[in-house]
Amino acid sequence: MVTMVLKSVLLVFMCVFLKIAYDTISCYFITPRRIKKIMEKQGVRGPKPRPLTGNILEVISFVSCSTSKHMDSIHHDIVARLLPHYVAWSKQYGKRFIYWNGIEPRMCLTEIELIKELLTKYSIKAGKSWLQQQGSKNFIGGGLLMANGENWYHQRHIVAPAFMGDRLKSYSGHMVECTKKMLQSLENAVESGQTEFEIGEYMARLTADIISRTEFDCSYEKGKQIFHLLTVLQRLCAQASRHLCFPGSRFFPSKYNREIKSLKMEVERLLMEIIQSRRDCVEIGRSTSYGNDLLGMLLNEMQNKRGNGSFSLNLQLIMDECKTFFFAGHETTALLLTWTIMLLSSNLSWQEKVRAEVNHICNGETPSVDHLPKLTLLNMVINESLRLYPPATVLPRIAFEDFKLGDLHIPKGLSIWIPVLAIHHSEELWGKDANEFNPERFSSKSFSPGRHFIPFAAGPRNCIGQTFAMMEAKIILAMLISRFSFTISDSYRHAPVIVLTIKPKHGVQVCLKPLNPMEKK
Ligand code: HEM
Numbered sequence: 476m477v478t479m480v481l482k483s484v485l486l487v488f489m490c491v492f493l494k495i496a497y498d499t500i501s502c503y504f505i506t507p508r509r510i511k512k513i514m515e516k517q518g519v520r521g522p523k524p525r526p527l528t529g530n531i532l533e534v535i536s537f538v539s540c541s542t543s544k545h546m547d548s549i550h551h552d553i554v555a556r557l558l559p560h561y562v563a564w565s566k567q568y569g570k571r572f573i574y575w576n577g578i579e580p581r582m583c584l585t586e587i588e589l590i591k592e593l594l595t596k597y598s599i600k601a602g603k604s605w606l607q608q609q610g611s612k613n614f615i616g617g618g619l620l621m622a623n624g625e626n627w628y629h630q631r632h633i634v635a636p637a638f639m640g641d642r643l644k645s646y647s648g649h650m651v652e653c654t655k656k657m658l659q660s661l662e663n664a665v666e667s668g669q670t671e672f673e674i675g676e677y678m679a680r681l682t683a684d685i686i687s688r689t690e691f692d693c694s695y696e697k698g699k700q701i702f703h704l705l706t707v708l709q710r711l712c713a714q715a716s717r718h719l720c721f722p723g724s725r726f727f728p729s730k731y732n733r734e735i736k737s738l739k740m741e742v743e744r745l746l747m748e749i750i751q752s753r754r755d756c757v758e759i760g761r762s763t764s765y766g767n768d769l770l771g772m773l774l775n776e777m778q779n780k781r782g783n784g785s786f787s788l789n790l791q792l793i794m795d796e797c798k799t800f801f802f803a804g805h806e807t808t809a810l811l812l813t814w815t816i817m818l819l820s821s822n823l824s825w826q827e828k829v830r831a832e833v834n835h836i837c838n839g840e841t842p843s844v845d846h847l848p849k850l851t852l853l854n855m856v857i858n859e860s861l862r863l864y865p866p867a868t869v870l871p872r873i874a875f876e877d878f879k880l881g882d883l884h885i886p887k888g889l890s891i892w893i894p895v896l897a898i899h900h901s902e903e904l905w906g907k908d909a910n911e912f913n914p915e916r917f918s919s920k921s922f923s924p925g926r927h928f929i930p931f932a933a934g935p936r937n938c939i940g941q942t943f944a945m946m947e948a949k950i951i952l953a954m955l956i957s958r959f960s961f962t963i964s965d966s967y968r969h970a971p972v973i974v975l976t977i978k979p980k981h982g983v984q985v986c987l988k989p990l991n992p993m994e995k996k
Pocket residue numbers: 619620621631799800803804805807808811865866867870871929930931932935936937938939940941943944
């Protein structure tokens with residue numbers, strides 16, 4: 476009897492072991508090579524990969540060489556600096572090529588029609604890859620940004636109302652209040668004799684403040700504390716995700732992995748405290764709803780059990796959504812503002828034009844949602860900034876099943892990489908002055924958005940916070956430009972780098988001068 480049991484256990488153990496061994500070999504060797512063959516047959520080639528690391532080491536060496544120094548002057552010809560591997564391989568292998576991110580074969584896609592088809596038609600068949608999800612699992616978990624398929628569909632429908640209509644307009648008050656506080660602190664610093672400011676720090680603090688207030692309203696101070704921890708967690712997860720291509724690396728109890736786990740637990744403990752106190756208020760009858768902020772909306776939704784079929788909104792997902800909105804909405808907008816201020820500080824005639832427009836439209840009042848659509852020059856400048864320095868430089872997708880894209884057969888498991896930065900700087904698409912700051916190009920009525928201007932992606936999976944971000948950027952810039960004039964400081968070193976998003980390596984130093992009441996008018 477005992478031998479029978481032992482034999483059965485051994486058999487089960489052997490089966491499990493063989494399954495794991497087969498899955499590992501299939502995932503690391505068989506599938507990637509099958510995909511490579513299918514793509515090669517269609518004429519899509521690329522650099523030779525090394526075992527396990529693929530072309531990662533080449534990419535690292537290309538980029539560390541091109542970004543080792545700052546640029547000689549402020550110009551915007553930055554593709555060769557930030558995506559040198561793209562420049563080298565597209566020259567050698569053509570518009571479509573394949574390179575290997577570890578064990579993941581990635582096809583680079585720059586053809587506009589194919590990108591449009593992929594983003595609009597195949598938003599369910601192509602989504603976020605396992606590598607991406609693992610890289611951010613301890614950080615934003617299964618929130619909207621990393622969700623796929625049915626889950627993504629339901630999550631998107633639940634949060635969409637938070638970014639539309641009157642609810643969206645209601646956030647403008649928070650934006651104005653937070654900006655007033657920031658401007659006051661700048662004015663105080665100027666009065667005490669400071670003239671030069673690293674404006675990126677101010678913008679990062681301001682956008683974090685705004686998103687904390689929008690998400691947590693009355694629990695705003697606690698929200699700020701959570702977001703501070705999330706910023707540290709984000710940095711650690713980005714460092715740890717570099718090792719993900721090595722089998723089992725995420726289970727290794729390294730210093731990174733231990734620190735990540737304990738930070739994640741602390742963030743979630745604080746989030747649960749806020750959630751619990753709102754539930755208590757409703758339970759004892761002190762309040763009839765969970766609140767009008769983003770968190771309240773998600774909790775109300777969970778209470779109404781609008782879950783559909785197998786999908787249900789649970790507390791873990793609500794916490795993941797809170798973390799996702801902070802991550803997706805804070806740094807991207809801060810960078811948009813920082814780069815726009817850099818561009819206006821080094822293009823004074825545009826600064827003057829935008830100031831005159833703001834003064835004319837707002838007439839000394841703080842900007843309201845009714846003023847914003849009339850600020851057309853400001854809108855053009857923001858678009859030009861998003862074109863030259865798109866915070867999200869690449870859009871990654873992975874095919875979950877075989878499908879046809881234009882003339883290409885895309886096999887299941889192929890990762891597709893859309894280099895937004897290169898598309899935005901392409902002379903073929905934007906003309907000879909593609910690398911110059913020229914907001915005028917956005918004034919043309921014939922301009923067709925979404926074709927080769929994709930800072931917020933496109934199609935059903937585009938940025939849900941696009942209107943929120945544009946409203947926030949316009950309010951902040953309009954308020955800043957009517958209070959201060961700014962020039963780029965001599966100490967500024969133009970050194971864009973990509974660390975997930977495009978960042979100024981040494982910050983953006985500007986000299987601020989308060990405008991006197993006559994100039995403000
Ligand atoms: C200038 C500011 C912003 C830029 C450039 C930007 C850009 C993008 C891009 C390119 C995507 C698509 C990513 C992908 O699918 O791979 C995206 C998605 C997303 N963004 Fe933004 N974003 C900005 C601001 C915001 C704000 C303010 C929020 C929220 C408050 C936000 C929330 C999200 C979310 C949740 C997604 C995932 C949408 C989905 O997959 O359905 N973003 N963003």
